[in-house]
Amino acid sequence: MSIQDIIEGKKQWRAHLARVKALPQDYRIVYKEMQRYLFKVGPIDLPDGPLLPGILDFFEEGVAGGKGVLELTGTDVAAFCDDLVKDSPTYADAYQKSLAGEPDTAER
Template identity: 35%
Template sequence: MSDAENSGFIAKMIGPKKRWRAYRARAKALPGNYRTAVEAIERYLMHFVPTDADSNASMFEDLADLFEQAVADGTPIRGIVGQDPVEFADAFAQNYSEGGAYVPASARKRLTDDIERAANEKTGD
């Protein structure tokens, strides 16, 4: 592998990792209930939405943007995800994935339960 090819390969491997770490830091900085909601959506998307590394990084960065803006605006979690968090997550993912994925009922229920818990928590750290 030439130096140019090697540096491109390294950039592809490190780039998404740096972006992932930056996203995780942003998610961790959210107030507790928003962080709970983001983590629930993240878990759902990671397991059931097929994407490449760049799309994955963009998807999670946009998720962080959305929740950071909601915190700044005082938008409640239900104001972001609506009454059906699975529908929200599936619609959100369609922007980053070409195909749908089979999502087991248990994963849909877990996301719904996690968002319900987060929506009912008081905002805080």
């Protein structure tokens, strides 16, 4: 990874955070809790993958449609997050594979 890639990644992340700050407060709170939860249990490609920007797009559509955030996610936000990542490899999966001695886990 070059310096230019790191700088570009930081620019993209800052633009993402600016979009989050533009959300109404209830959406921001739920988004940050989802982000915290997903960083703990979520997929390996979370920082670079499409999941967080996809959630943000979904929330922006909800705001434009005049819906409350819990109308979109339901009251169990953790279950909503679990459904989003159910088919994605997680760090826990990679750890389990490494314990089982399966190849191709050291690169993750």
